[in-house]
Amino acid sequence: MANVLSAQDLNDLLGSLTQPGALTELAVLVGCLTLAWGIVRLIRGHESPEGSIWFGKRSSWRWN
Numbered sequence: 001m002a003n004v005l006s007a008q009d010l011n012d013l014l015g016s017l018t019q020p021g022a023l024t025e026l027a028v029l030v031g032c033l034t035l036a037w038g039i040v041r042l043i044r045g046h047e048s049p050e051g052s053i054w055f056g057k058r059s060s061w062r063w064n
Helices: 007-017 020-044
Strands: none
């Protein structure tokens, strides 16, 4: 069963996210994601493949 966070626990968690180490890890993560995106764009080009289903181009489910 999950424990409920108290206000103090939540405050401690938010405080730890503002530490320089956490901010550095976030920057490295964003950099890696950006690098991966760039590599994919170089390999595949700017056009999406013809049979791509990204963003629901060929999805039968629709918002009502």
